[in-house]
Amino acid sequence: MTLHYSGHLYFRHRLVLAILSGKPIKIDKIRPGDKNPGLRDYEVGLLRLIEKVTNGTVIEISLTGTAILLKPGIISGGPVAYECPSSRSVGYFLEPIIMLAPFSKKPLALTLRGITTDDKDLSVDLIRTVTLPHLEPFGISDKLELKIKKRGSPPLGGGEVLFLCPIVKQVKTLNFVDPGKIKRIRGIAHAVRVSPQFSNRMIEAARSVLNRYIPDIYLYSDVYKGEESGKSPGYALSLVAESTTSALHCAEAVSQPGIAPEDIALHATRSLLTEVERGGCVDQKHQSLVLLMMVLGSEDVGRCRMAEPTERTVQFLRDVRDAFGTSFKIVPVDTSDQSPQLLYSCYGVGYVNTNRTLA
Amino acid sequence: VNAFKLAQRNKRKDWTKLIYYSALSPRQIMQGELNASDRKKDEEKDDNDDFFTLKATDGDVDSLDTTKEKCPPNQLAKWATEETLDSIRHLFITGLSDT
Numbered sequence: 001m002t003l004h005y006s007g008h009l010y011f012r013h014r015l016v017l018a019i020l021s022g023k024p025i026k027i028d029k030i031r032p033g034d035k036n037p038g039l040r041d042y043e044v045g046l047l048r049l050i051e052k053v054t055n056g057t058v059i060e061i062s063l064t065g066t067a068i069l070l071k072p073g074i075i076s077g078g079p080v081a082y083e084c085p086s087s088r089s090v091g092y093f094l095e096p097i098i099m100l101a102p103f104s105k106k107p108l109a110l111t112l113r114g115i116t117t118d119d120k121d122l123s124v125d126l127i128r129t130v131t132l133p134h135l136e137p138f139g140i141s142d143k144l145e146l147k148i149k150k151r152g153s154p155p156l157g158g159g160e161v162l163f164l165c166p167i168v169k170q171v172k173t174l175n176f177v178d179p180g181k182i183k184r185i186r187g188i189a190h191a192v193r194v195s196p197q198f199s200n201r202m203i204e205a206a207r208s209v210l211n212r213y214i215p216d217i218y219l220y221s222d223v224y225k226g227e228e229s230g231k232s233p234g235y236a237l238s239l240v241a242e243s244t245t246s247a248l249h250c251a252e253a254v255s256q257p258g259i260a261p262e263d264i265a266l267h268a269t270r271s272l273l274t275e276v277e278r279g280g281c282v283d284q285k286h287q288s289l290v291l292l293m294m295v296l297g298s299e300d301v302g303r304c305r306m307a308e309p310t311e312r313t314v315q316f317l318r319d320v321r322d323a324f325g326t327s328f329k330i331v332p333v334d335t336s337d338q339s340p341q342l343l344y345s346c347y348g349v350g351y352v353n354t355n356r357t358l359a
Numbered sequence: 360v361n362a363f364k365l366a367q368r369n370k371r372k373d374w375t376k377l378i379y380y381s382a383l384s385p386r387q388i389m390q391g392e393l394n395a396s397d398r399k400k401d402e403e404k405d406d407n408d409d410f411f412t413l414k415a416t417d418g419d420v421d422s423l424d425t426t427k428e429k430c431p432p433n434q435l436a437k438w439a440t441e442e443t444l445d446s447i448r449h450l451f452i453t454g455l456s457d458t
Contacts, residue, residue: 011424095426120425181452212444213451231404244452252427270435277447285426310428311373311385330374342374 001323010315011043011094014289015050017323019057019072020296020351021099026045029065038065042088052080053100053108059341072223077104077167080235084114086157091121094146094163098131101165101294102140105355108165116152116159117190120252120357122138122285124161125149125188125238126221130250138171138293151192153234153255156166169353171293173300176281177333177343180245185210185269185272187219189265191235196223198261202237205265209273235261236266241276249275249283280306280341287313297348304344324349 003018006029018025031037039047039061047059047068056073084090090112101108117123122131128146135144145164152159187206189199199221210217219239224230238252251271253264275283281304282290291313294302309317309330321327328346333339377388437443448454 009422009424059455091426092424119426120423122426182450183452189443209438209444213448214453251430267430267435270438271430272428273438273444273447274434276450279450283430288426308372309378311389312426312428314385314388321379324410327379328375332371 001072003319004028004334005319008039008043010072010319010326012092013047013099013292013312013316014190014319015046015070016096016099016292017319018070019054019075020103021323022072023323024069024071026067026069028062030066030068032066035261038062039068040087041085042092045082045085045088046093046096049082049097050063052082053077053097053104053110055105058269073147075100075104076355077101077106077108077165079109079111082109082113084112084157086115086155088119089121089157090159090161091123091127094124095131095160095289097163098127098135099289100172101163101233102135102168103351103353103355104165104167107143107167108163109331110163110165112163112330113157113160114310115154115157115235116148116154116161117252117254118152118154118257123236123238123252123254124151124159125190125199125236126240126250126252126285128242129186129188129238130248131286131289133246133248134282134289136206137141137158137174137176138168138297140168140171142166142168145157150228150230152230153192153232156231158231167353167356170298170351171296172300173297174290174294174304176245177305178245179247179281179305179322179341180243180280181239182214182242182249182276182301184214184216184218185241186217187237188222189219189235189237190222190224191261192224193233194230194235194255196221197234198255198318201261202235202265202268205241205262206237206269208211209266209269235264237265237271239268241272244307245281247281248286249278250285253277266335278307279339282306284310284313288316291316291328291344291346294328294344294346295320295349296351299348299350301345302349305341306344307341309342 003025008030055076058071061070143166147162150160189202191198203219236254240250253268333341
């Protein structure tokens with residue numbers, strides 16, 4: 001059975017679902033009416049990267065670039081290096097790769113070069129401190145690491161990260177229904193090719209709001225100098241709130257021309273409070289990743305408490321059903337109270353990593 | 360009208376139904392069925408209109424595949440008041456429990 005979709009949206013998770021389910025995928029009508037029709041350079045880049053981390057994948061792109069056909073091979077892993085186009089940050093490429101890597105033949109050691117923090121995709125800081133820990137309850141944690149070797153701000157980038165991912169045979173069933181209470185807040189401020197004082201100014205501003213809640217707040221100024229600081233100036237603040245049950249909520253804000261570091265920090269801080277208020281065990285940025293792992297989990301009922309799905313999550317759930325035939329039960333956590341939080345549950349398909357080399 | 364809107368908001372969405380058994384786009388689901396029916400009215404109006412009609416665009420041409428959804432500034436502005444800041448204290452270990 002071939003998966004068939006139209007349009008350029010949801011490109012990444014659709015490719016991931018096709019590769020994991022082993023089903024060929026056809027995507028047509030990719031920006032057909034646009035002045036510049038077809039795939040963007042970063043989408044072509046992602047296809048190239050997929051070719052590198054898999055073996056036997058067949059990718060056909062139509063002459064106009066408005067349609068693609070991908071026949072999945074096996075996820076091979078191993079050492080891979082890739083130069084990301086400057087149109088998207090390394091986060092754009094890492095997000096789907098993180099979904100595939102645990103099911104490789106050999107542990108993936110992926111070097112990505114390019115922009116490490118921008119306003120569109122998860123920054124390398126959030127991927128390191130928030131995205132990767134989300135894999136832990138599924139049994140993916142040993143030797144799971146993202147090393148930030150060099151930072152790179154837009155437009156020129158020049159950053160470099162190394163992503164190491166272990167392989168698993170199967171993922172564990174998730175049962176995460178108690179969001180707990182926020183016990184600590186951590187943050188990373190960085191400033192490259194601008195005054196290092198900017199980091200401190202961001203930290204001050206964030207503290208002025210957060211100090212009222214809990215004493216356990218540590219905001220770290222991460223210093224990168226010379227070669228390690230990339231080719232363009234920029235700064236950012238990423239924040240993580242951790243609960244007593246290890247629920248993580250995160251937010252970040254990136255420098256913009258003409259806006260003071262204090263205002264950037266305030267934006268990040270307020271975004272974090274919005275996430276905390278929305279609540280649940282998983283924040284909105286990580287809904288798809290957690291739901292995917294729940295589907296792949298062993299043949300048992302997985303449960304997770306989260307806020308309302310985002311637009312992307314709604315489509316992701318529909319696409320998951322196409323690829324794996326699994327649908328979720330989504331019900332209010334408590335019918336009596338006014339909390340908008342929901343309980344997502346599904347029966348895992350018992351996905352087994354058949355690519356894995358037997359030791 | 361306000362009471363009606365309030366009732367609409369209080370009525371919980373049946374997510375399982377909306378996601379798996381409706382043909383609404385994710386955006387339509389987010390904006391609520393109320394707006395979706397408005398849109399239908401608009402479309403009907405368009406049909407009776409002039410000879411030329413604008414080619415329907417889904418408004419998604421410019422939207423990017425991004426995980427980091429932009430927080431609308433007006434949603435963040437509410438955190439400027441002490442009152443809102445205090446309203447989430449119960450979510451931290453130092454705050455009183457909400458019961």
